[in-house]
Amino acid sequence: MLGIITQRYKNNSILVGEAGTGKTAIVEGLAQLLAIGAVPDSIKGFDLWELDIPALSNKDISDGGYHFRIKKIIEEVKEAKNIILFVDETHVILDKESELDAGDLIKPALARGELRMIGSTTDWEFHKYIEQDKALVRRFQKCTIQELNRESTIRILKSRKRALEAFHGVTISTKAIDAAVDLSIRYLPSRRNPDKSIDVLDKACALTRLSIDSMPKELKLLQGEINTLLSDYELEENQEEKTLLEKEIELKKPHYDNLVKEWEDQKAVLDFLGKIRMELSKIENSLAVYDKKDVVDQNDINEVDALNSRRETLEGQAAQLKDAFYSKANLMIKDVVDVDEIQKTIESTTGIPVSDLTQSELDRLKTMDIKLKRRVIGQDHAIKTVSYAIKRSRLGVSKTDQPIGAFIFLGPSGVGKSLSVHEPIATPDRGYVKMGHLKVGDKVFDKNGKPTKIEGVFPQGDREFRTIILEDGRKLNADLDHLFSIRIGRSKKLQTLPVKEIIGLLEQGKKVCIPTSNAIEYYSGSMDDVESLYFAVGKHTKQITNAIKFTKLNQRIDVLRGAFDHYGKFDKDRFLFQAEGNEQLVSDIRELLFSVGVQNRIVSKDTIEILYKDKDEVFNLIGSKKLRDQASISLTHKGKLKDPGFVQVKEISKSSFVEEAVCILVDNEEHLFLAGRDLVVTHNTELVKALAEVQFGSEMNMKRFDCGELKSISAVSRLIGAPPGEDKLDTGGEMTEYVKKNPYSLLLFDEAEKAHPGIFDVLLSVLDDGRLADSRGDMVDFTNTIIIFTSNIAAQTILRGQDLKTGELPPEVISVVNAQLRNPDPEKGGKGFKPEFINRIDSNVIFYSLKRADLEKIANIKLMALKKRLSKNRNIKIVYGRKIAETFKDESNPQVDVAWLLSSQYKLPIEELDLGGRPIDRLIVKEVEDPLTELLLEDGVPDGSFILVEATYPHGSKIYIDEEGAQRPVPPIVKLSVISEEEYNQKIVLDPVEAQFK
Structure with a gap:
């Protein structure tokens, strides 16, 4: 580039390269050379100006507007004759379809040599916006910037080491630099060096600094324990329990105070080391200026000697401090950025586990089969095939240039967690709907009372159910594999466990709690005569109609006020609803209370007690002055709920019953929805997500493609993006963009035989090389994905050929299944796939029917x-x-x-x-x-x-x-x-x- 801008003619350069290859850094380097005069004589004394496009494109037209400002700048540059103009993202001002197009203003000055300019853009944008204008292209000399290789990137990171150490107050090891480059090359293939390696190292330094400034984990845990004990002490009414809590607090507090002081002392040492590094960095910068000077005098020599002397002193002082610091036992913090920090940074950026295998992860790999069997019943062969592929990848046995595994799933699948088809589910627009009547696109309520869409409905056939009974009297029927989000004992951490494991916790005497729900708001059902709602519940009322139950939130509260004015009473600090001999009304009021987010429990058949968080929650349910006066006297300030937001699981029935079941998939990150008339917080499910949860940590780390929607060749654009010029919104491909953002995930192509054959031609590159170029030319990495194709091909063959005793397929039947899979010719009755596609699949996994x-x-x-x-x-x-x-x-x-x-x-x-x-x-x-x-x-x-x-x-x-x-x-x-x-x-x-x- 320096050679181009020092030419007599055509001295305009445009840097073209992918984002992150260092185009802007090259220009910044030129600016430094110009500042110290270390450039050819032809451009000595030149200034480098960067064009601020956002500022120039300000909508204010009082000074003539955008184009007038551009003209004015060009005139200034022409008059000065010693200015080089740099325009980052040059395509922005050269796009003929854009309001910011200034190509026609710049071209004359470029042609006459009156403007010396450097531009930068990517290959894609150069082709799309600039290359089409031949007259404009002639004025620039294209300078292609290639991605740096490993060795060059390491040299750049080493040159930035001192600056990063000074800025963050940390020490960067040589191994960390090597790891930053090697791991970014492997796990961030869609980005370019040196940018991605610098980012990884910078982020690792920031995380290390954060660990120094933040309270260590063991201190936080101890602080949390003490705070919990203090809270329990305040709420506890039993004096003996209070005394025990006080002793426990007295035991833990001194230990906590000592640890805090130790942490603060260690932090002070590292902060002082950081100040030394900062001064050393300034010395290095000053010495670098003297090194680049062409002429030095005696004053310069004296200054350089003083700087070197000071540097030597500071380096010795820093070395002594570090040796003394790291010789101590039980260090709580450290300032060294090593390979571990780089690995953690890559993991947090991509979600891909790259750290050395810990014992806990080895145990997780060993028990993977067991976890999968909990979710997929009776399919041991399928589970073994898939889990071995994952284990090979994680243990470094399999190839690193292909996906973790690619499978075709054939035959019926197993069963998942589910609820009864008869279970009533609250919906925003239809009131209560039986679970079995829900459809994709319907909406239910999430834990926070907000509508959430149903994305999948999966019939499960007959299942064995147990009844979950909560402390407040609510009940929900669910199968043994159904999941609940629970809290165990005093722990604040939520865990997700199936019913059969919760049974084990209860048998061990553990306290298990599930979250409670907030108020829900229905879409419709508003009643015009709001005032009458207050009086809707009188002494002779037998029940609450659905028309009232599904009104707006404020109207339901009005109904409750009327009800409590008739049937409400206080018994010491208890606020009760008592309708003697009217169990139906009590049940309906209980339902209404849960729908407005008020917790309550059954006292007897005709009495319920309000479990209030504070007095305001009770006053909101009272209309009459008489009852309000009683509330002021009777209610405690603390409230009845010791643990607001949670309700304890009292028991799970030992007896079971069988009913037809169904499971649903809802669109929210917590996977929670409200079930039953009393709005119990429970989990949704999707059977095919078992593998995504076990391997990738979350059921959401899966992208499903319905191949029924990929029947035409044009659907290729949906996967990898539309060709240049056709993607007006520039959204990219659905598959490629997902994998860019979620490189560690599962891709599911459902009912693959329905897709156009061209779809599989595109996927050949993914299965073979573990990568695929999208429509923009960006290479997307698939080496950390699992790819699954489900198919109904040969389903009847599998069903009819299955051995009635063993439940498996004889070799001759497997041969028939494989032949059907490899027959893509519709004229020959085929619905299968091309041999080149089948040959790239790791395994055809057959799901057998019940034995x-x-x-x-x-x-x-x-x-x-x-x-x-x-x-x-x-x-x-x-x-x-x-x-x-x-x-x-x-x-x-x-x-x-x-x-x-x-x-x-x-x-x-x-x-x-x-x-x-x-x-x-x-x-x-x-x-x-x-x-x-x-x-x-x-x-x-x-x-x-x-x-x-x-x-x-x-x-x-x-x-x-x-x-x-x-x-x-x-x-x-x-x-x-x-x-x-x-x-x-x-x-x-x-x-x-x-x-x-x-």
């Missing part, structure tokens, strides 16, 4: 539900017969019982195998419930009786001759009989259904 053992478990769950229904409704006790030997099997090998009979595969049409447990329902009705109905009717079985339901063989021969003359075993049948209580007590011990639930 016989799974179906037996489902049958037992449903048989238990029948047993409980009959016991509840008529006090009739059912016992299921013990297992017996199968026909032609040795008597010592029992296996046949009612569940086995129901789940026998030959009893089910092959097309229904993928329906899970629903065919079992029909079989139970036919084989058990219908005969049971006949027994109860014809034999007049009274309430309180005992009935045996057993699988047995008919009397007579166990062989029959079929239509073709072949001998066949006689299948077992279900037999029902009334037995005595004594017989029941003997048989219940051997009941196989009861055994499954022990």
